[in-house]
Amino acid sequence: MRRREAPPLARWALRHLIVGDPNEALDGDLLEVFRTGRSNGWYWRQVIAACGVSWCRSLYDRGHVLVFALLWSMLSPVWYATINGIEVFERASQTLGLLWLPLALIGWTSLHAIFLWAGLLIYLAVHTVLGKPLQRKDLRRAFCIVPLVFPPVYGATFLMANLYWYSLPGLAHAKLAATSWGQVSDLGILPLLIRFPYLVALLVALWGTICRVGYDVNPRFVDSVAGWTPTEPDAITVAPMPESTAIGRFLALMVVAGLVNSMIVALLLCRLPESQTASLTSLCLRALVYVASGVLGGIAGSWLYWKSPASPLRGGSPVPFTLFALTCAAGWVWVPAMMLFSEQVSAATAGAAMIGAFTLATGLKCATYFVFTPAQPQTPQWERGELFAESLYRPPFELHGYVIALGLFAAVVALASRSNYTAAALLAMSAFVFAWKNTIPRREAVEGKVQLKRAVIRVASVAVPAILLTLWALLDGVAHRNEAARARAATKSDARPSAYVAPNPKASFSESEIGGYESVVLWPYPEKKQIMSPLAVDDSMLSSETKRPLIIRFDGLYWFLQPPSKRPGLDAHVAQGTPTKVNIESNNAIQLVMDAHQKLSRAIWTAQCRQIEIEVENRDNKAGLVSLGLLLSDEDSSSKKTVYLGQQPIITTEPGHFFFKTKPVFETLRFSLSANAPIRKFNEITVMFLPDIEHTFVAPKIAIRQFELFPR
Amino acid sequence: MTGRGYLGEFELMLLLAVIHLGDEAYGVPISRQLEKYRGKDVAIGSVYAALERLEAKGLVDSMLGNPTPERGGKAKRFFRITKEGLRQVHETRRVLTRLWQSIPDLKLEAPEEIR
Numbered sequence: 001m002r003r004r005e006a007p008p009l010a011r012w013a014l015r016h017l018i019v020g021d022p023n024e025a026l027d028g029d030l031l032e033v034f035r036t037g038r039s040n041g042w043y044w045r046q047v048i049a050a051c052g053v054s055w056c057r058s059l060y061d062r063g064h065v066l067v068f069a070l071l072w073s074m075l076s077p078v079w080y081a082t083i084n085g086i087e088v089f090e091r092a093s094q095t096l097g098l099l100w101l102p103l104a105l106i107g108w109t110s111l112h113a114i115f116l117w118a119g120l121l122i123y124l125a126v127h128t129v130l131g132k133p134l135q136r137k138d139l140r141r142a143f144c145i146v147p148l149v150f151p152p153v154y155g156a157t158f159l160m161a162n163l164y165w166y167s168l169p170g171l172a173h174a175k176l177a178a179t180s181w182g183q184v185s186d187l188g189i190l191p192l193l194i195r196f197p198y199l200v201a202l203l204v205a206l207w208g209t210i211c212r213v214g215y216d217v218n219p220r221f222v223d224s225v226a227g228w229t230p231t232e233p234d235a236i237t238v239a240p241m242p243e244s245t246a247i248g249r250f251l252a253l254m255v256v257a258g259l260v261n262s263m264i265v266a267l268l269l270c271r272l273p274e275s276q277t278a279s280l281t282s283l284c285l286r287a288l289v290y291v292a293s294g295v296l297g298g299i300a301g302s303w304l305y306w307k308s309p310a311s312p313l314r315g316g317s318p319v320p321f322t323l324f325a326l327t328c329a330a331g332w333v334w335v336p337a338m339m340l341f342s343e344q345v346s347a348a349t350a351g352a353a354m355i356g357a358f359t360l361a362t363g364l365k366c367a368t369y370f371v372f373t374p375a376q377p378q379t380p381q382w383e384r385g386e387l388f389a390e391s392l393y394r395p396p397f398e399l400h401g402y403v404i405a406l407g408l409f410a411a412v413v414a415l416a417s418r419s420n421y422t423a424a425a426l427l428a429m430s431a432f433v434f435a436w437k438n439t440i441p442r443r444e445a446v447e448g449k450v451q452l453k454r455a456v457i458r459v460a461s462v463a464v465p466a467i468l469l470t471l472w473a474l475l476d477g478v479a480h481r482n483e484a485a486r487a488r489a490a491t492k493s494d495a496r497p498s499a500y501v502a503p504n505p506k507a508s509f510s511e512s513e514i515g516g517y518e519s520v521v522l523w524p525y526p527e528k529k530q531i532m533s534p535l536a537v538d539d540s541m542l543s544s545e546t547k548r549p550l551i552i553r554f555d556g557l558y559w560f561l562q563p564p565s566k567r568p569g570l571d572a573h574v575a576q577g578t579p580t581k582v583n584i585e586s587n588n589a590i591q592l593v594m595d596a597h598q599k600l601s602r603a604i605w606t607a608q609c610r611q612i613e614i615e616v617e618n619r620d621n622k623a624g625l626v627s628l629g630l631l632l633s634d635e636d637s638s639s640k641k642t643v644y645l646g647q648q649p650i651i652t653t654e655p656g657h658f659f660f661k662t663k664p665v666f667e668t669l670r671f672s673l674s675a676n677a678p679i680r681k682f683n684e685i686t687v688m689f690l691p692d693i694e695h696t697f698v699a700p701k702i703a704i705r706q707f708e709l710f711p712r
Numbered sequence: 713m714t715g716r717g718y719l720g721e722f723e724l725m726l727l728l729a730v731i732h733l734g735d736e737a738y739g740v741p742i743s744r745q746l747e748k749y750r751g752k753d754v755a756i757g758s759v760y761a762a763l764e765r766l767e768a769k770g771l772v773d774s775m776l777g778n779p780t781p782e783r784g785g786k787a788k789r790f791f792r793i794t795k796e797g798l799r800q801v802h803e804t805r806r807v808l809t810r811l812w813q814s815i816p817d818l819k820l821e822a823p824e825e826i827r
Contacts, residue, residue: 024786024789025739028786029743032740047757050760
């Protein structure tokens with residue numbers, strides 16, 4: 001008779017989704033009742049209820065932490081605005097040059113941490129006044145955690161905000177209030193985004209200061225053993241703490257910390273050589289230095305965590321740090337190559353990440369095998385009669401197989417859509433899980449010296465191909481850059497004396513074989529037999545006597561950018577064409593921003609114009625709403641004032657009106673201009689294309705035809 | 713040591729079940745007792761959460777048993793009521809009894825005038 005087993009996924013959820021340490025007794029109780037004949041549905045209901053109860057209890061216990069973090073983070077926009085107002089940063093960046101970036105990062109983190117540390121001190125003071133002082137160890141840990149948590153959360157928030165800059169309503173034009181009280185009381189999208197990283201950092205720091213009275217830390221538990229004899233007197237023992245789990249988690253944290261540090265070092269240091277004709281020797285040396293710096297950065301990151309006050313390994317570790325660092329170094333050597341490939345928007349990024357993750361997992365599994373594996377191998381316990389009942393081999397359920405397969409499938413999809421970072425993360429995850437599950441470490445225990453020797457040999461043997469891959473990335477990058485420079489030189493040879501560099505007709509998109517550009521400027525083809533703007537503004541059209549509109553044919557520029565850039569850089573690719581005839585898309589998973597700019601030869605007074613109509617030509621056959629935002633600016637004024645006239649949807653892109661177009665559709669959008677606008681005149685019209693998620697990475701095939709300005 | 717001087721309904725039921733089961737009081741029989749007398753299903757997770765709360769208040773003690781094969785190698789956690797817990801049960805019973813004695817006999821049907 002085969003014993004019934006509970007659903008594996010439900011058991012996994014019970015062990016990992018409950019807050020705090022896994023409740024062994026609850027696990028056993030559920031299994032005991034399940035084996036009396038309860039259904040899988042009953043087991044699932046019990047697991048969901050247990051998880052829900054534990055989460056609610058945890059939140060209830062930390063309610064005051066949540067309230068305090070919310071209140072303190074409400075003040076953060078004031079601190080943020082104060083830091084942003086410090087002008088010493090700009091002066092220092094000019095003085096310090098290359099050293100500026102790391103120093104600025106440290107200074108910036110410290111400044112923000114000061115605000116969070118002040119919050120922690122106030123929290124401590126309140127607890128002391130209320131007669132509930134916090135433990136010194138917890139406080140020390142909270143103070144250390146704050147500067148470690150804040151930068152990555154801030155970075156992630158900043159990245160997400162930039163990705164959805166135009167999708168989140170009101171974000172594109174949000175500004176902090178001028179007064180401190182206004183900044184504190186403002187619940188707009190921008191202050192909320194600013195508050196978010198402060199809130200998360202405070203919550204993470206203070207979460208651990210609340211020690212829940214659990215079974216394993218209750219001193220009465222040990223006291224109660226004496227003098228109490230239940231029905232299983234000789235069976236009662238005190239269960240040990242699951243130390244290997246805590247150590248395993250911390251080792252995993254250190255691997256991640258080292259990886260992040262190695263990536264930061266690689267991001268800061270790994271650059272292509274300035275010289276266009278770099279010698280092979282210099283590139284080899286450069287590759288060697290990059291790989292060494294990546295490894296040293298990773299080791300430094302792990303060492304910081306190893307020695308931190310919160311580390312459970314300070315009192316002694318089953319794996320010496322030297323062995324751990326050497327094992328991880330076999331994975332970190334691939335980071336510089338990965339970063340160099342990623343700067344070139346190359347699919348080889350994913351390949352380098354996969355190799356690195358595989359090497360890292362195999363090394364870690366071998367080095368930590370004796371830490372996490374029981375001393376005695378587990379053998380199957382055969383019950384009487386079970387040997388004959390089991391006539392066929394039943395393969396065990398392996399969840400990791402599904403994870404690897406899904407990861408590989410998603411990585412291929414990501415590569416096809418040119419999302420190299422996503423593909424790299426998925427392939428690395430799949431390779432890590434595969435290597436971790438399938439590596440068979442040596443079962444015999446070996447001496448520490450022998451293990452170290454093996455680790456050194458392993459790093460040395462892995463470093464050679466890693467250096468070669470980094471060298472390849474450098475060679476490929478230099479070749480790519482030289483090709484791009486040649487194309488730019490060819491484009492700029494026909495430069496015309498204008499505010500913008502005129503495009504070379506040969507540098508069209510269809511002929512270009514270069515992989516990508518930082519930004520693109522499109523210059524529309526002039527239509528034949530038409531008077532081109534900037535038109536000489538006929539004053540009579542907007543005079544008080546006439547009602548005739550002023551028509552301005554669009555002949556400005558289209559800008560295609562990626563946040564945080566606000567205008568095309570010096571290396572922008574300039575080409576001739578209109579958005580309806582070229583395909584422009586993002587190939588690095590960062591949102592594409594599209595603007596149209598029309599400069600006027602003479603400024604127009606806002607008091608004379610009551611409405612602006614924009615005629616657009618829509619040839620877009622990708623479903624998804626596109627709206628236009630209109631911005632008028634006075635470039636001649638010293639403060640370069642602007643006024644935003646709001647946004648209007650293009651009706652033919654709305655879900656109910658979308659259809660496949662075989663010929664262009666023309667549409668007119670109307671924007672009202674108030675007589676009380678904050679600017680008195682304008683000489684530039686900017687049309688912002690505000691797409692929905694469907695057009696986040698692909699520029700819509702919509703062009704501006706003309707503007708009509710109606711007099712008051 | 714105790715946060716308040718009275719027990720909630722579910723807490724009182726749990727303490728009575730622990731007293732009734734004696735040395736056999738662990739998660740499964742406790743929840744079965746509750747199911748038997750309440751007439752509806754009980755989530756074992758919520759039983760443990762409430763017992764944890766009672767343990768934090770010092771009303772029960774707990775200790776682990778040895779792992780057993782029928783429970784997948786997991787140990788039982790036995791619970792025992794403390795002196796403080798027993799005192800609070802008696803106190804709650806005394807209050808409830810007095811309250812009930814002050815109320816005349818109640819019928820299950822609603823009174824005529826309410827209908």
